[in-house]
Amino acid sequence: MGVVTNDILGFHHAGILTRDLDGLEQRYDSFGFTLSPRSRHAMNSLPGEPLVLGCTANLCALFGDSYIELLGIVDESAPDPWHTKEMASGFRLLNLETADTAATNARLTAAGLRTSGVLDLQREVDTVDGPRIMRASAVHIDPSVTPGVNLGLAQHLTRAYVHQPRYLDHPNGARGIHSVLIVADAAELAAIVAHYALIVDRAARVEGPLTVVEMPSGRLEFVTVCDAAEVLPDEPTASGSRSAAITIRVADIVKARAVVDAGGTATHTTSGGFYVSATDAHGAGLFFID
DSSP states (O other): OOSOOOOEEEEEEEEEEESOHHHHHHHHHHTTOOOOOOEEEEEOSSTTOOOEEEEEEEEEEEOSSOEEEEEEEOOTTSOOTTOGGGSOSEEEEEEEEESOHHHHHHHHHHTTOOEEEEEEEEEEEEETTEEEEEEEEEEEEOGGGSTTOEEEEEEESSHHHHSOGGGSOOTTOEEEEEEEEEEEOHHHHHHHHHHHHHHHTOOEEEETTEEEEEOSBSEEEEEETTTHHHHSTTOOOOOSOEEEEEEEEESOHHHHHHHHHHTTOOOEEOSSEEEEOGGGTTTOEEEEEO
16 A cells, blocks of 8 residues: 555445435434435536536435435436436445545545545534535546445535534434445445545455445445345345445443434344345445444
């Protein structure tokens, strides 16, 4: 790996995409997540281009250091600079946090990866002081090197407008994203892990059926399709590489499970806590641990 650059800090956000944002909102509310108000995106498709009001809006379960984005296509006739309409619904988006999108982009392009260059995004958010404009920048990685995952590297430019204290207290006690699990076809696993290790600038290691790439905060986990049943409780077997599950840290696992159970969704016991099936969580399996 050479000299560790420390430009990738951890998870920025994990994104679940839908054309039914109302339904997605209701389900994650029932899991005990406090969600920020709905907010519409403006973005550009090439570095330096003007921002346009796009076809998407989001709500977020915010944790202070990371968040789960509930992303909906809310206007089919609006521009789509980031090609969101082409993506299938479900857990398709993963952004890692960088301290400097320009520096990260330069490092990765020098290493031979194709990127979007540095793109801009903004959306209006409500704050205790009235409406403000949240701004961020992002670099999208050529999806051919991360099959099944639309991977970006994102930088907060107005973090305080996103991670507002009033949205960080969740009835289920959620505190942050511990890890994301990516399922890979066996023939693709080595190449996929190598690309993520290059992007994060950390070496991979093997833990049982998992291959793990640690970040300063949080970790990326990889498992083959054949071994996925060992780590994904009661999920139907599916072929192809994909982002499969998010592990959430909670303050009290018993309380968190009681909240999710009370919301009417089935839970499954795991060695570290409990699990909600991707079938019940709009495509993202959810592990809860304390």
